[in-house]
Amino acid sequence: MSALRIADVGMRFGGLWALREVSFEVERGSVVGLIGPNGSGKTTLMNVISGVYKPTTGEVRYAGRRIADVPTHEVCHFGIARTFQVVKPFESLTVRENVAVGAMYGRDGGTRSTRASFERAQELLEIVGLAQVAQRPASDLTAPNRKRLEVAKALALDPEVLLLDEVMAGLNATEVDEALELLRDVNRRGVTLIVVEHLMKAIVSISTTIVVLAEGRKIAQGAPTEVLASPHVIEAYLGSRWAKRQEQLRVIEAERAEAEHMQPHEPNA
Ligand SMILES: Nc1ncnc2c1ncn2[C@@H]1O[C@H](COP(=O)(O)OP(=O)(O)OP(=O)(O)O)[C@@H](O)[C@H]1O
Ligand SMILES: [Mg+2]
Structure with missing residues (x-):
């Protein structure tokens, strides 16, 4: 199909x-x-x-x-979710907050509490290998880690x-x-x-x-x-x-x- x-x-x-x-x-x-x-x-x-x-x-x-x-x-x-070739995270938010925003506003966002959105964000950060830097501001990330964050943000939209x-x-x-x-x-x-x-x-x-x-x-x-x-x-x-x-x-x-x-x-x- x-x-x-x-x-x-x-x-x-x-x-x-x-x-x-x-x-x-x-x-x-x-x-x-x-x-x-x-x-x-x-x-x-x-x-x-x-x-x-x-x-x-x-x-x-x-x-x-x-x-x-x-x-x-x-x-x-x-x-439908997408990543951007030129990565644009919310610089002042933490890595986890960036992903949680997606989890709150994506397809299933309406049914998710703030707490559940942060939990989902943490799960996704583990999947993409960013769990260790979850609490750091997104502006601190290296270029490859920004790409990982971009994927996690897109996945958060389910x-x-x-x-x-x-x-x-x-x-x-x-x-x-x-x-x-x-x-x-x-x-x-x-x-x-x-x-x-x-x-x-x-x-x-x-x-x-x-x-x-x-x-x-x-x-x-x-x-x-x-x-x-x-x-x-x-x-x-x-x-x-x-x-x-x-x-x-x-x-x-x-x-x-x-x-x-x-x-x-x-x-x-
Ligand atoms: N917003 C825009 N305004 C004017 N021209 C544009 C715009 N976006 C893309 N183009 C032009 O359209 C063509 C296709 O660009 P596009 O970015 O889609 O290519 P691409 O295949 O993604 O290239 P790359 O591999 O370099 O990322 C190019 O000639 C580009 O300059
Ligand atoms: Mg391109």
């Missing part, structure tokens, strides 16, 4: 179409990896799905309703669909593995995930389906291994990174050659 239906979505900013004719469905309980080069429209699509932007064309439907018709502050009651925009950026390899384990756990509890991430290994390991955007258009969709093997995708996405990597290698090679040139040659052994 599909949880979300994205139909012919276009989003224009002045003269620029950040999204054009994007359509796909998100199955309930699935993990959709959304990838594409910088500026391809991933965050814009997250903003359309979470109701922050009304699309210029097309629509997103969730549980039979057009997201654009739901007031933004009600989208989370509706079951979403059915969770949109994650680059929550693994800046994490080391071990932390990425922990984050993936956390997301798998969240998904096993029945939460549908849409994950934007540049780390290809992470995307492949967690996604059931991958959708690729390039210049605002959907250029591929399917099983991870299939999609990443597509020449079209390699050219549009991996191609640009490959080209960048090749350029870096050329620079390194040139520097090495120059350094060698400046050193006296060793006699051949």
Whole structure:
């Protein structure tokens, strides 16, 4: 059964179409990896799905309703929560208070006491690995911990669909593995995930389906291994990174050659 239906979505900013004719469905309980080069429209699509932007064309439907018709502050009651690529916690509140706010105002918030909201916040901080810093002001957190807080805040809304925009950026390899384990756990509890991430290994390991955007258009969709093997995708996405990597290698090679040139040659052994 599909949880979300994205139909012919276009989003224009002045003269620029950040999204054009994007359509796909998100199955309930699935993990959709959304990838594409910088500026391809991933965050814009997250903003359309979470109701922050009304699309210029097309629509997103969730549980039979057009997201654009739901007031933004009600989208989370509706079951959709998201994290932000640029993290914005309430700096003066403690880590736990930040999460408790979500627990009070999310889908089940109306039925939760303040005390129960703080208990729920503490549980979530344990899940994301922030229990030790629960009483510290959010402004004290390191960048990776801010990402964890962002996930805990979104989870506090008890979403059915969770949109994650680059929550693994800046994490080391071990932390990425922990984050993936956390997301798998969240998904096993029945939460549908849409994950934007540049780390290809992470995307492949967690996604059931991958959708690729390039210049605002959907250029591929399917099983991870299939999609990443597509020449079209390699050219549009991996191609640009490959080209960048090749350029870096050329620079390194040139520097090495120059350094060698400046050193006296060793006699051949
Ligand atoms: N509010 C806005 N006003 C004007 N242009 C915007 C706005 N938001 C995004 N854009 C433009 O839309 C295009 C898509 O941007 P978007 O942030 O969605 O890309 P992205 O795929 O998330 O990129 P990244 O990987 O760098 O996060 C870009 O050209 C961007 O400059
Ligand atoms: Mg983005």
